[in-house]
Amino acid sequence: MAALLSDKLRALLDGPVFIDLATIQPDGSPQVSPVWVKRDGDDILVSTTVDRRKYENLRRDPRVTVLAQPADSPYDYAEIRGTAETTTEGGQHLIDELSLKYTGKKYAEFNPVADQDAERVVVRIRPRKVVGSL
Numbered sequence: 001m002a003a004l005l006s007d008k009l010r011a012l013l014d015g016p017v018f019i020d021l022a023t024i025q026p027d028g029s030p031q032v033s034p035v036w037v038k039r040d041g042d043d044i045l046v047s048t049t050v051d052r053r054k055y056e057n058l059r060r061d062p063r064v065t066v067l068a069q070p071a072d073s074p075y076d077y078a079e080i081r082g083t084a085e086t087t088t089e090g091g092q093h094l095i096d097e098l099s100l101k102y103t104g105k106k107y108a109e110f111n112p113v114a115d116q117d118a119e120r121v122v123v124r125i126r127p128r129k130v131v132g133s134l
Contacts, residue, residue: 003127005042009078009134012070013039016102021046021123022065023057023084031057036098037068044080044125047095049118050088058084064125068134078134082127091120 005013013019022032033054038045044066048055058064066080099107 003130006134012068013037017068020067023054024061036102038098042127046123047098048121048123050121051118055121058086076133078130078132080127081129082125085124086121088119088121090122094122095120
């Protein structure tokens with residue numbers, strides 16, 4: 001059953017907050033990456049490339065945990081547990097949208113040498129459970 005995000009958490013995710021995305025390594029250990037985020041209803045969208053560890057982990061095991069904390073209120077947080085789906089459709093559009101949100105520039109302008117040859121992926125996280133104070 002899908003979990004709903006609170007209004008406070010939605011507002012946080014709509015701003016330029018960094019989230020930590022935890023995936024599961026082949027040996028069962030966690031792998032955590034700070035990422036940019038966009039919200040689509042109660043789903044969480046992040047971008048990566050096909051050559052990143054988190055993408056390989058998600059292809060093998062789609063279970064994830066996301067941690068969101070406002071920078072100015074570190075004792076407030078939300079842990080969002082869910083399942084991720086990946087697609088390359090819309091990958092370049094999403095990274096440009098996220099880059100504009102966080103830097104004010106398209107991704108190629110903000111980071112002209114990174115990830116230019118790797119195919120972009122949209123990661124859609126469907127929340128299953130939300131815990132914390134947000």
